Amino acid sequence: LAKTTQPISMDSYEGQEVNITCSHNNIATNDYITWYQQFPSQGPRFIIQGYKTKVTNEVASLFIPADRKSSTLSLPRVSLSDTAVYYCLVGDRASGNTPLVFGKGTRLSVIA
């Protein structure tokens, strides 16, 4: 399983764009990159998943460079409610390498 490395914490003001980068130097050819958000005393919530280049949905964008050794979760115009821990996982369910192992995550604090 690819190991991931993220910043332990980040602070941001409301309304700003926040970019959280995850390093996964040993990512395998078939691995996907998945990001989750977790609030205190709740289970993680799926945010976005991608394989290469850029993926965008209604809550975030995911940027993946050509070498795929890192990825960046971009949260546009954060609000106080975006304060949470964000985790990136890599793996490939189709080959049985389900992304199950959580790293330490990034604790995002949004300040008014």
Added chain:
Amino acid sequence: GAVVSQHPSRVICKSGTSVKIECRSLDFQATTMFWYRQFPKQSLMLMATSNEGSKATYEQGVEKDKFLINHASLTLSTLTVTSAHPEDSSFYICSAAPTGWNSPLHFGNGTRLTVT
């Protein structure tokens, strides 16, 4: 979207008793479910993989006789903490994914277990 329901959300029990936690996939079938444990300010730690109709697979260091897992149907997995002790107090979370190409995991809302 895929929904995973976990029950109870919070339980307090006395040392030496057993506690059962249920995990249900509400709108999809899950041949495999996963159980995690999370201590305060720490990340999720995978405990075991629950397989429908067969024995669970436990991660290294997790006692299979203490954490009994049953996955009797395609929508229900249970985790029983047997002879609970205060050090078993933690936040337990289950997850599952719909079958399908790289469907992401969906998580229950967790169970806060406090052993007194």
